[in-house]
Amino acid sequence: MLLLVADRVIAAEPRLSEADRNLGDGDHGLGMQRGVTAAREKLLALPDDGSVPVEKLFSTVGLAMMSSMGGASGAIFGTLFRDGGKALAGRESFGASELAAFLRAACDGVMARGKANPGDKTMVDALHPAAARAGEVADGPLDAALASVGAAAEDGCEASKGMVAVFGRARSLGEAAIGFPDAGALSVTVILGAMRDFVAGLPSASE
Template sequence: MAATLEKDDVVAMLRHVSERLIAQVDILTDADLAIGDGDHGIGMQRGFEGTLESFDATPPENIEAAFKAMGTAILSKTGGAAGAIFGTLFRAGSKVTAGKETIGGADIAAFLETGLEAVLKRGGVTEGQKTIIDGLAPAARAARAKEAEGADAVLSAAADAAVAGVEATKGMVATTGKARSLGERSLGHPDPGAISVSLILKAMQDFAARA
């Protein structure tokens, strides 16, 4: 289990995340069909395929560049609100790793907090509105609580909190985004963006547990 991650570890981890999300396209599509227009899965697939293409074309020189390249690929390839939100998460979060040769638990917690803050500003939403925030905010809090225990422990706590956040969205009425028009009919369905957060963090956790 990895307490810290070096540049090559981070690049390999983000590759693993990309491959995992690409493989989950059907799950994300089905979730979005229930409360949206069904394009979330394909959009995320394109974004993470773009990440792999970017890494192959221009191998990241450092940790910050790796996170930023993922965010840029998602921003340009995913499209729509998801592209803007997840692209912002990784691009903003990358800034806390500037100049670092390794990252540990505190760095990952800072990454999630900084990314969350940027997404909140960009999206104009708050926790409890059945969005990505309901997976990301609990994950950031859980990560900070475990910051002293290393990358693997922080990612494990964050992933578990994100999963709990996804479950919580089932009991929320969507008040923003495409699902807003459904009103009470959105009850019982998890938010696709929150699911994506949980899948990303779970893939990170799995990698760190083996590194």
């Protein structure tokens, strides 16, 4: 699943770069691409016999992004995976309840690290509604949870178009930032969309 996340982020680079060019310095897509490429290498170096704890799979991605991307995006997207991963300590599988724990801790970590709140036109505008939705669907099957959580993130990213930025270069644009989504929020939708599509492609437990 995390390898598909990496592949999708790499493929989304032009879209992420364009989104950041509209509001910032345009480096977000290449930074994310660099981060998940490093994460991909680290994941592929782990044993694939099921012996690696779930927590470690996610934290491996987070640490690789932190050390390879640099800048605010590296720290913040790295925190998403590292802090989210920490919440999975002791879990032996990844279901809807783990998704909810992951996203809750990821969102808390990102908000603490980036000092951003919902409405500030950042990745939090996709991540926060996704985490809230994951909490509501934590008792159901993972595929349905990810479909719902992915939609919540996409709605949040769409809503970021109407916001004025509080951070970064976009802040100086004032109301000129309205109409464009935040690039980090877009990245969150790519990540969750990849998780959703991976799980939707798995044979169900009853098959």
